[in-house]
Amino acid sequence: MSTNVSATPNSTSSVKWARVKRRLSRDWQLYIFVLPGLIYYIVFHYFPLYGIQIAFKDYKAVLGINGSEWVGLEHFKTFFTSYMSWTLIKNTLLLNLYALLWSFPLPIILSLLLNRVGSAKFKKFTQTVIYVPHFVSTVVLAGMLYIFLDPTNGFVNILISALGGTPQYFMAEPQWFRTVFIGSAVWQNSGWGTIIYIAALTSVDQELYESARIDGASILKQIIYIDLPTIIPMAMMMLILNSGSIMNGNMQKTLLLQTAGNKATSNTIGVYVYTMGLTNAQFSYTAAIGLFQNVISFIMVMTVNKITKEASSISMF
Amino acid sequence: MAKEKHGSAIKLSRSDQIFTVCNYIFWAFILLIVIYPLYLIVISSVSDPYAVLNGEVLLYPVDFSWIGYEKIMNYGTLWRSYGWAVVYTVVGTAIGIFFTMLMAYALSNQFIGKGIVNFMIVFTMFFSGGLIPTFLVMRDIGLYNNPLIMVLMGAMSVWNTMIARTYMTTSIPRELYEAASIDGADHFRYFFRIVLPLSGTIVAVLSVYYAVAKWNDYFTAMVYLRDNSYWPLQTVLRQILASLTVSAGDVAEMFADDYTDVAETLRVSNVVKYCAIIISTVPAVILYLFMQEYFVKGVMIGSVKG
Structure with missing residues (x-):
């Protein structure tokens, strides 16, 4: 929780932050393990979910998914x-x-x-x-x-x-x-x-x-x-x-x-x-x-x- | 797990005897239904094309002939697609296993954000962008008409990831990690030196699941590969098999060297269909027969989690 980092941290939040930091420094390699799969899911599943918006738009190839005009339902x-x-x-x-x-x-x-x-x-x-x-x-x-x-x-x-x-x-x-x-x-x-x-x-x-x-x-x-x-x-x-x-x-x-x-x-x-x-x-x-x-x-x-x-x-x- | 025969020790009651006999008859009937269509394909592929066309080949090969296989040898398009299918299957399976094992290892550990990652993966099982948005996104990122799509699309499956994770949490003792980390091993070394060598079973399960899915996929190429020189076997097979008529172009290619007698050509092209089924299905079935025990293991592991 980065919000807990302040110039004068109170004791509980600084303890908590220290614990988070310790865990992150211990487990950072696990995030690298997650990375290839996570990128796969983001590109092949979450990008298309984002692309669903064209259902409410008038998709034109030149304007792209983001640029096409909204047409509602x-x-x-x-x-x-x-x-x-x-x-x-x-x-x-x-x-x-x-x-x-x-x-x-x-x-x-x-x-x-x-x-x-x-x-x-x-x-x-x-x-x-x-x-x-x-x-x-x-x-x-x-x-x-x-x-x-x-x-x-x-x-x-x-x-x-x-x-x-x-x-x-x-x-x-x-x-x-x-x-x-x-x-x-x-x-x-x-x-x-x-x-x-x-x-x-x-x-x-x-x-x-x-x-x-x-x-x-x-x-x-x-x-x-x-x-x-x-x-x-x-x-x-x-x-x-x-x-x-x-x-x-x-x-x-x-x-x-x-x-x-x-x-x-x-x-x-x-x-x-x-x-x-x-x-x-x-x-x-x-x-x-x-x-x-x-x-x-x-x-x-x-x-x-x-x-x-x-x-x-x-x-x- | 010890499995003993039911009712072997005690004499069966009359109703149980009837049940047992009916059960065997039932299964003999089921076996017939399952085997006969497959058997019919095999005997037709080695029979005389006339006999096949006249519907005479029903129980055994008639006028044994290799002509279908001889003709299919000339079918360049089919063999090129066969090559692509092998490439897509091998590369796609390797990527799938690697990504899945890495992800499964991470998820079998505790780390901040694990819940989010887990949710993100499982959610894709129940809600997807759908064909058209996926197609447009793939086109935007340059994967349309790009053979890379064949190994990347569907590279990981949620189900397989969960099976692999369950395997790691249940079959690899946590103490091994404790011991290794005391010896100074980090996650990387522990994963490659200890987890992977102990994961033979699950890697076998994953490889069969991924390989069969890749080998049998016709749809991805149909949607994403405009250029049919990249098409894998199943997509090409679709043109030969899954229609009421064989296209003239395909026939012409098969008979490039002796395309003279049209009637003869069409007759033989019918048997070629059976041969195409055989050469495309045999690899998957052989893989299955060799890896059979791993399938059952994979399912067992999957069901432990429930």
Whole structure:
């Protein structure tokens, strides 16, 4: 506290200052450790936060972020009164809400069941296999979907034909977009999602299972009364962390799976910001939409955090 | 941690037997769903293009052929992007690990202002500038169309920093520092001589997390690199894979030496897609298989903090 340094310091503040000085001279090296990371966060995260002001300005490249003229809430008005906005918001919410409804519970169920596989070898093998899709890139996943869902020679449609159904244009029809998106996300991420729950389940005291067995509790009962309570805190944390994605998630994959045919459902806020902002250079307008998205996400995370805190005293902050 | 089999000692009740059998059947089914698409890619990449196009390749390779791999060898753009992907991954991972370890070490100590630094880092997890403001800032500071963006953007992750910090506070005894400082070691010497050599596990965890993220990133280059001669593999792959049609230019390049029969060319270019998937995914999967145990460790460390 530099304010404590004066010509005639009183005794307490000078003692305090002396202590601060001693700590600084002892720990100065730690500030050098912090420096590279701090600069990274400032440049790549806090400069852009400062740049958000263009959402309230009419950004002109020659005037720059600081020099452009303020226009208040005009861009927000334009967005909310445009005929697109409702469709974009609806597409974004539905896609991410459905995605969360599948991606949140499935890893929990899978890990509870995998934990009950008796053979250690089979369990290890299964774990190894179900983590693999996580290492497939989003681009390759999208590529696989285009190949497998091809209306004439994709294996999914071959299977459908063989079973007597009609082949579907999965990638080119709006009614299939969410199914394709979420189905592939389940394939790619459910296995990987079990990893933290499996880790948590190893902490269960084995004697607990012993005594449960002696008391005649079935495996199902043990899962419900021993395993599930063990992983609930972890599950709540995941729910809090993922709740922000309802408004903000999955943009990069949506961009890859969007085709001219499925736009009616695949056009989400994120993709719209990308195309309008970077392809059509409407920087201020799309920055405003992005800000709206971020604020909603932030509110979501804080709200879910508060709810889980009230309901189960589990929270992040 | 000792892990024993459930129910091995005591005879299972009837309902538990049913449960166990159903559980195994369930997992066999899951394994099939996970493996089959990957297996299909592999067998298609080594099958005759006609058989693949006619949908005959479903269970095993048909008329075994390397033609897709032979064609992809000529695909200069793809291999250049492969080279860039390696460069971006190696450099980006090195920077990420270095910055993360330094920051984590500082945060595992007490110093004035630690709370502020901690808050500044965690806050970025929940609120960001968004795509457009970030883009404009990067353009202003000269990182647009600059390959440096590929190693700097996303260099550190908050989550990884927290894992590394937790590792240092829980796995490296505080007494080591006391002892070292009595011997006259300062933070620098202590960090490089003692902390880093004891952090093999966490460095392995971080390297896999960072490397896979870098290797699989297509989006950064798409946004920030106008000049596609700097593009990494995934961004180039997007053009080949993630569209309903292959562009004529790509096909022409693949078949530079014998671009005569158009039908033949398009037919083979289909198999090239499978080969491209294989050569781009194999490095990540191999890294995963070798480093598997570290993933689980990383998650364990992460969950200690809760």
